[in-house]
Each structure stands twice: as structure tokens, then as C-alpha cells.
Amino acid sequence: MKQKKILIIAVVLSLCFGFGAAFALQKLNWFESKKVNVFEKTRQEAAGIKWQNKIDTGMRIEPLRISGEMTFAGETVPLNDPEVFERLDRELQINAYWQSNTLLTMKLANRYFPAIEKILIEEGVPADFKYLPLIESGFRDVVSPAGAAGFWQFIPTTAKHYNLIVRSDVDERYNIEKSTRAACTYLKNAKEKLGNWTLAAASYNLGLSGMMNRCETQQVSDYYSLLLTQETSRYVFRMLAMKVIFSNPEAAGYNLTPNDLYQPFNYKTITVDSSISNITNFAAEFGLQYRHIKLLNSWLRDNYLSNKERKVFEIQIMQ
Template identity: 30%
Template sequence: MSKICLLLLIFQLFFMPWPVFAQGDGERLKALQGRVKELEREMARLKRMLDTSYKFSESIVLFDKKIDLTKEEIRERFEREFFLLVERRGLIKILLKRYFKWREFLQREIASTSSHPDLIFVAIAESYLNPRAVSPQKAAGLWQFVKETGREEGLYVDEGLDERYDIVRATRTALAHIKRLEKEFGDSFLALAAYNAGRARVKEAIENQRTRDFFELFLPEETERYVMRIAALKEIISNHEKYGIYVVESELYRSLRVTQRRLVVEREIPVTVISDAMGLSYKAFRDLNLHVRKYKLERGNYYINVPEERVGQFERKISETPFVRLEQP
């Protein structure tokens, strides 16, 4: 929306000629009054979209901890991330739509581990909720594991199968990893710093700088920015209309709903055998199973993600498929 749109609305509301109503025209008058109220609401919305003052609270809360923005140095760090993000309105709109797409899936996984709901904003900060994301440091997937950390945390990583891209396995692994870091450091912000920079670097900083206050630690610049970026994303996405960013419900992406099954493959088969069992194209299958990196599955066990509405069909078809079976839970 632009200032031109706002001016047109003002002109329509205040300067267009009003008809003279005779007795018995009550219905028309009532309808016109309703239209005026709609225009007033639209004007208020457009004003919010054009307002660049971006007033936020003096205290932002992340993981139930207050970030005190009355302290100038902390406020400067927060504002750096906040303004860089909020001014990229196209990006924020995409992130908002992805947030609604992934929210149900991520909230379910987070709740199943009794983890903090703010972890959804960690995933947004890590990959912008793009499960195909790869960083310049070769961190990959929704939660941006590097190969070494992924393997240490129990993910299978090789040329044919890379579970850093498995949206279910990577999510569960990341949540468990962060929970262990929280237990180790006794602080959510330090745990996030360790997730970003590595536990060894954060432990070294604590030992040598004689403080456990995240905001008092001198850390790599990216790690100092990382926690503030998560806080800024939470503030903007949770209050997007306050900052003039709107999404229409009809334009939202379909909510992601998948169920994971474990397959036992007894001899090499084409991946299309599995996608056909789901009734999906190869691309649609790969979009949900990015961790399957080749056109054939070798003999072995595999976690496979299935659209919830196709689970019954998939299980029935697999039961009829030679050399493949579902592993019983």
C-alpha cells in the first residue's frame, strides 16, 4: 500500500458527494454508513502500515526472560536486528506466512518434549523456515546443523542420506540438543549462544570473563546478534499488525502435516517405489524427504515422512510392495 492509496480513501470518504435520501431509503443509508465504517477501519490500517515510528516495549521477553531495553547498549543491539528486519517487509511477510505454515508442526514437536514455545523463533532465525537452506559454513536444513554436530547428535549424514534435512528428525534432534545445553548452562540465552557458537567457546568465555550474564559476555559478533535476532523476530511476528504487516488468510500456505514411518528396505529399490506408494510425484515426495539424496534406496532402514492424509494408503501399498516393509513401532 502507498500514500496514494491512503489519499484516495480520504478523498472517497470526505469529498465524494453524498446522495440525498428520501423517506424509506433507510436500508441504503444503513448500508452506506456501514461502508463508511469499513473505510475508517481501512484508513486506520493504512496509517499503521505507513507509520515508521515502530514503538515497542521497554522490556522484550524471550524464553520468559526480560531483555531490558532501558540499557542503552542492549537497546542498540536489539534495535540493530529489529530495524534491519522490520524494514524488509517483503521478507517479513514471507516469514510470517511460513510461520503459519510450520507453526502446527513445530508447536507439536516442541510440546512433546516439554520445551519452551519460543523455540519456534529459533528455527526461523536459523533457516527462515527453509528446510533446504545451506549456510556459507555448510550448516544445513531447518535447524542448520553442520556435519560434525549432526553426527554427534545422532543424525545420519552421508552422500545418500543426510538427516540434517529431515524435518522431523532434525527438529527432534535440535530440541534435545538445546534442552541439554539449557541444563548444562542453566540459562536459555547462554544455551542459545552455545547452539550458535559451540559449547566450548561459550564455556571458555564464561571462565575467562568471570560472568554468566549473556549481555556482559564478549562473544563473536554473530553470536551476540543471534539472540537479539531471535528476540526481534518474535517481537515482529507476534505483533505483525502493530508494525503494519498484514497477511490475508486466503493467501496463507497450507499447514504442514506429516507423519513419520520407518522403512526396512531389503534390497536396492528406486525412490519412486516409495513416492508411488504415497501417490505423490517424485518432487512432492522429495519436498517432504529432503534427506533422501539419491534416486535409489540401498538396503537399510530409513525414516520416511508421509502426508497425514496419505498414511493409510501408504501403509496399504507398502504391505503389497516386495523387498520393503514397515518397521513395527
């Protein structure tokens, strides 16, 4: 008798939960109606890679093996150099077998890659640079011990140099569009000074002056021939490894269906040129809660927006 009661209660709760979830989705359509799958495009971008095997998802552990040709930002990766191949191989094995992190990053990348890649194209920066914020932050609003923040991990001084606002109530390092455009400005300048995109990518980790000094000291003009710190030496290869894995997730042991991927948010953009004394009340005007505003606008760092200068801010509102 007790078991029957428990079963009945469980059924009732599941029905209630299902109804509540359906009601919530009907009330607030968070995601874009058209499904996005970034992996189909990535397969085409890395068509030169030849997979030698697929990871066995059983108990047996074996290395992920690739051969063939590869490029980064349209520039050849010299995989015929054994040392270069081993540097890529190291990052491949680490990321292929760091399953929890790589799996979550794949899900998030499906949400953020389309917006980031669109900006890269508009700014004249190769699409492969979408892997830079991936390895910097994993598309999470993390803060490093050095104080770098946001997807692109700008420190405050660098952010301000690229005209990003950093203060207690507004921090545009967390604004995906503005921080991506700021990163593009840096990368284009670095490419102009260093001569190629691969060195520009590595300089994002080491710093532009540091990279220029090493190129001059070692009389080398390509990333793969430079002797660098371990972190910078691995930096571009971490991007390359993710490009390889994203080009064929199944071969790397990741079997994701379209329903497993996080979809881009469905939103409209409004402009604000005045202060907002209470963002909770501001959200309520649109039938939303505070968390809905912060989810899409994490650059708003407090429950208010001070705007005495009457700057124009764009706020994304869930639909």
C-alpha cells in the first residue's frame, strides 16, 4: 500500500513539473526558434584533417590520432615537423580526454560561436579566432588571478585602452560584442606589426612587445620556430586542438545530438541613454526578472546603471 502511494505521488509530481516547465517555455521563449549547429560548418573548415581512428567510449584508452594538412587563420601548420606535431598531439590528448570541460565547452560554443564569428568577419579577422575566447574563458564569465575578465580576458588597463568601460556598475569586458570588437582591434594591429595571424594569436597571451622582442632576438618570424614560455608555446596549439576536435566530435568520442547543444538566446535590443535607478524594476517593465536581464547583460555589474554622460547603451531583452 505504501509503495502504491509513493508511486502515485511521484506520477503527480512529474506531471506538475512537466506542466510547469511547458508553461515557463510558453511564457518566455528564451531561445531562437531555428536550431543552430556549429559543428557542421567546422567539419568543412577542417576538411584537410584525416582521422586515423575514433576514440573508443568503452574502458580501453587509446590516443587520438590524426594526419594530413592543417591551417590556422589560413596559415599552414607545419605538421611535418616532428616537434610541431608532438606539441599539437599533447593538446589533442589533453582536451579529448578532459571530457567534462570539453563537453560543456562544446555545448556553450554552439550558443556563442555564431555571434562571435559574425563580428570577426565584419572586422576582417579570420574565423579561426573564435577559438581564442574558447581557450581563454570557455565562454564563461571568469576572472583570472591577474584580474582579467570576460570571454576575451581583458585586464582593466588593456580594456580601457581599447575604449571598454570598466567601473563598479558597468564592465564592458563582459559585453560580448564590444569585447570581441576590442579583441579584433588588438589582433589586427598585432598582425600588422608581426606579419602573420599566428604570431598575432600567440601575442594575445605573451603581449605584443614581448612577442616582437623575441622575434627580434631569435631572428625568427614564425610562431612554430620560436622558443617561448611554456604557456605561450602551448597557446596556439590549444586552439588548434579544439579546432580538430570540433571538426569531428564523434571521432574524438563526443556524441552530441542537436538537442544536446545550447541554443543562442532569442532577444531584442533596446537602447538606453539615461540612468537606471533600479534594474529589478526596469526588468519588471518588460515582464522579466532581474536574473533575465543579467543573463544577457552581465556587463551590468550592479542593480543600477549610472549614466550622467548620457551615453548610449544597448540592453538585450529576452523575448
